[in-house]
Amino acid sequence: QVQLVESGGGLVQAGGSLRLSCAASGRTFSTYAMGWFRQAPGNEREFVASITKSGLSTSYADSAKGRFTISRDNAKNTVYLQMNSLKSEDTAVYYCAAVWVLAGTRDRPSEYNHWGQGTQVTVSS
Numbered sequence: 001q002v003q004l005v006e007s008g009g010g011l012v013q014a015g016g017s018l019r020l021s022c023a024a025s026g027r028t029f030s031t032y033a034m035g036w037f038r039q040a041p042g043n044e045r046e047f048v049a050s051i052t053k054s055g056l057s058t059s060y061a062d063s064a065k066g067r068f069t070i071s072r073d074n075a076k077n078t079v080y081l082q083m084n085s086l087k088s089e090d091t092a093v094y095y096c097a098a099v100w101v102l103a104g105t106r107d108r109p110s111e112y113n114h115w116g117q118g119t120q121v122t123v124s125s
Helices: none
Strands: 003-005 009-013 018-024 034-037 046-051 058-060 068-073 078-083 092-100 119-124
Touching: 003 092, 009 078, 018 034, 018 119, 034 058, 034 078, 046 078, 058 068, 058 078, 078 092
Parallel strands: 009 119
Antiparallel strands: 003 018, 018 078, 034 046, 034 092, 046 058, 068 078, 092 119
């Protein structure tokens, strides 16, 4: 079992940057693929980025490519999402998620079984 706590959200102007963190409990963090998702009011939860348990491979939604970077530090049980060149359409609650895997990333919300409580990101134009 793993528990996830996100932090780092806030209010930022368009063009600015934020770094989200997700701290995981437990001793088996390195056996979990991790993902970031977001949900804006009235919208479904959507994929942003994911990373393999080793951190050597990543996957991004088209909206995140070139602007966002997912990374992880298995020694600190933490996954990060660096967000640059933020746009108003990035405004959402951002969630991190975890799933035990043998290999690879997972890009669909239904593939994850552990979720954090979310952190609000608001980008003003």
